[in-house]
Every structure is written in structure tokens, then in C-alpha cells.
Amino acid sequence: MRTSRINIDYTINSGQVFLWEKIDKNWYGINGKEIFCIRQNPFKLSSSTKKSSDLFRQTDNVEKILKNISKDEIVRASTKKFQGLRLIRQNPFQCYISFICSSNTNIKNIKQMLQKLCKKFGRQVKFEEKYFFTFPDPQTLANASLRDLLSCGLGFRAKSVKKASKDVIVKKVDFDHLKKIDYITAKETLKSVRGIGNKIADCILLFSLEKLEAFPIDRWTWRILKKYYSEKFELQNKTLTEKKYEEIHEKIVEYFGPYAGYAQQFLFKMERDLNQKKWL
DNA sequence: TACTAACCTGTACG
DNA sequence: ACGTACAGGTTAG
Numbered sequence A: 001m002r003t004s005r006i007n008i009d010y011t012i013n014s015g016q017v018f019l020w021e022k023i024d025k026n027w028y029g030i031n032g033k034e035i036f037c038i039r040q041n042p043f044k045l046s047s048s049t050k051k052s053s054d055l056f057r058q059t060d061n062v063e064k065i066l067k068n069i070s071k072d073e074i075v076r077a078s079t080k081k082f083q084g085l086r087l088i089r090q091n092p093f094q095c096y097i098s099f100i101c102s103s104n105t106n107i108k109n110i111k112q113m114l115q116k117l118c119k120k121f122g123r124q125v126k127f128e129e130k131y132f133f134t135f136p137d138p139q140t141l142a143n144a145s146l147r148d149l150l151s152c153g154l155g156f157r158a159k160s161v162k163k164a165s166k167d168v169i170v171k172k173v174d175f176d177h178l179k180k181i182d183y184i185t186a187k188e189t190l191k192s193v194r195g196i197g198n199k200i201a202d203c204i205l206l207f208s209l210e211k212l213e214a215f216p217i218d219r220w221t222w223r224i225l226k227k228y229y230s231e232k233f234e235l236q237n238k239t240l241t242e243k244k245y246e247e248i249h250e251k252i253v254e255y256f257g258p259y260a261g262y263a264q265q266f267l268f269k270m271e272r273d274l275n276q277k278k279w280l
Numbered sequence B: 001t002a003c004t005a006a007c008c009t010g011t012a013c014g
Numbered sequence C: 001a002c003g004t005a006c007a008g009g010t011t012a013g
Helices: A008-012 A062-069 A073-081 A092-101 A107-121 A138-143 A146-150 A157-169 A175-180 A183-191 A198-208 A219-228 A242-256 A260-274
Strands: A020-023 A026-031 A034-039 A044-047 A124-127 A130-133
Touching: A008 A026, A026 A130, A034 A124, A062 A073, A062 A260, A073 A260, A092 A107, A092 A157, A092 A175, A092 A198, A107 A130, A107 A138, A107 A146, A138 A157, A146 A157, A175 A183, A183 A198, A198 A242, A219 A260, A242 A260
Parallel strands: none
Antiparallel strands: A020 A026, A026 A034, A034 A044, A124 A130
């Protein structure tokens, strides 16, 4: 539990969260109704709520996990290069909506959409002499008009966001329940929601529902897999179809083990940095 | 089952 | 400047 070993820049700039802003040396972030302020050196973490959530999964035995996923030189190199990169435990509803918004767009745009959603539908709060907007409730987004959602730049995602929020209200999607059940079943439930396919379901499961075997395969992860694991996972000139995704995921978990999601995070960070992609 | 195109929108290139 | 391509994907056909 040595918090000083968390690398905040790496962790925030690794595609898992969007509503974070660096002001001077402090990172400010929105996690549901909670506002965080985090500084690297000296390490300091403060939260707007009395009992702050375990954002950095400090109960995970990271040393053991990293050892466990280091099955080859590729992962070993990425964990070494990005020492201190962690998975963030996110507010499930915010995570769910964030990744529904992520489809077919880039980080900058996702951030913009979410900021507008907060500003329009969230609550303004003062924290450490600054003003922030919390992430809206399921009820608020379920009741929002399509017109208002569109004004946040959601485009074709607006309909999905509204419907997905309704699914939470009617308990078709119950995050507490999804946390308790197994990966496969939880994923099935998520995939039945409009706007959620394999990749987005895996992001939600990994980043907010305690499913560390989830291994989201997007454009970049796919690229890595083809580059380094083509033979191991038999990816020769395959396209990532619905069926293949599941097949490949099984092989991945078999190989990387129950903490495969951690491996994904390091690999993803490595490949994007290598290609000089922009972060927050 | 596998593949393809369309999808809103903002932005980065040319 | 202005237009075109593309972005961490999903869905419909």
C-alpha cells in the first residue's frame, strides 16, 4: 500500500478516465458525485466526500499481480517502463455512460461530451476553492430530452445514453448485482444494452465492476496482439468479429490469467505512447 | 456466421 | 482557408 509508487500521470493518461484536469501540479477529477484532487510529489489525495472510494485499488496486491501477468518480455517491458500505472476503480454509472460515449470517437471528444453532460445535468459543487460539476444521476439522464443530450455533442450516442440510463432505472442493469456475479453473465447483461458491444462491455467490467479478467480489445490492443501475439493466439489475418472476440478472449485469459485486465492496461499505454497519441 | 457500410461530431491534417 | 479523413465501436442488413 505504498501510494507513493503510483504514477498519477501514467494512470490518468491511459485511456481509462476522461473527466480529469491537471491544474498546476494537481490533478482534479470527477468520479460520480465525488471530486478528487491528487498530487504526485509529495503524494496527496483529497476527496470532496468524507469516506472517499478506493480509487487506485490500493487493496490489490500489485506486486503479485504484475508478477502474475508477466508471462513474456512484452508485458515485462511495459510494466517496467510504466511503473506505477494502475487500474482506477470508477463509479459504475459514470464509467458505463463514458464508454457508451466512446464509440467511434477519440479521447478529446469523449472528454468534451462528458464535460458538457456534467455541466448541463450535474450539480455544481465547490471543492478546494474551485467549482466542479458532478456526474449526473441515472434518473436525470433517463429523463433528459434527446434534444438536450444532442446539445452535449453526443450525436448518434444520445439515444443510447438515454436508453442505457433508463435500463439502470428499471434495474435491467444493476451495478451492485453485476459486481457480484461472474464475468460472462455480467457481460451478457451489459451487451444487451443498446450501444454496448464487446469492447465497451469489457471496459465497464474492468474499470468499474471488479472483473479483472476483462481484457478490452480495441484498435490499439488489437494492433498489439497482432504484432506480438499473432502466433500464440492464432490471429493470422483474422478480423475482430463478434465470435472471434470471445474466442480470443478465452485464449488471453488462459495465457495471462485472472488479472489479464492489468496486462491490457500496460500494453495499451505502451502502444499508444509509442504512436505518440494524445491523452487528456 | 462473416462482412460492410452508415453513424454524429469535432479536429487534425493536406 | 476549406475540405476530407478519421477517431479507443456498434448496429443493421
